[in-house]
Amino acid sequence: MQNEGEWEAVRLLSTAARLVRREVDNRLRELGLTQERVTVLRVLAGDGPMKRAELARRLRVTAQTLGTSLVTMTRQGLVGELPPAAEGGARRVVDISEHGRRMLGRADEIEQVGFSADIRPELRRELVSLIHDLEVHRAGASASL
Template identity: 65%
Template sequence: MDNKLRALGLTQERVTVLRVLLTDGPMRRAELARRLRVTAQTLGTSLVSMAGQGLVEEVPPETTGRSGRLMAISERGQKMLADAENLEQNTSTAGIGPELRAELISLIRGLEPARQ
């Protein structure tokens, strides 16, 4: 799976960052780092690279009504995340019927908020 994501220009870490930003909306780097359980410095390096790829962008405070510099998933990031999720679904559930696949996806999504 890692090799297939790399072919898209992504990593598991970047997919996770994009998922959090898509789900929870724009947020400060420190908050994002806390949610991902990584240091702000480590995340900062990744975000700079992801911004260079056009996956994330800094959102002006007046756009969100919140103070401070916020990071958000870009349109390109949303497309790349959708591509990665399709790839993940097709790879990890190959040979599983559509009903079981839907049930597994529902269970996994139900567990994600519990991690935070």
């Protein structure tokens, strides 16, 4: 069997991500949440109501993927759509509900005592840097096409 120290970077990253995600998702599932739903709640709690397209862009997902999640989250009472403003305001503006805020607080508690809290600050900085480098590389490759 191959030693993990000899694995290629993509295999190391995907294995680590899968293990962390499984650990946290198992705990969140008891609340009817997933990592994706918690991330949506965090963005809305931090940045306020926004159009679906903007929310999808910030989450780095397609509008279709987000729409599927929002249907479930609306049924759970975690989010809701705000009515359009009287002066022709934006439609499909999504906001977190009070129930969503309470559930986000519970999810934060789970993550603070869970596996993800054990990531060393220097490793966290390296991962953020890697994500930014990959996005810049992807943007540069797209521009050259």
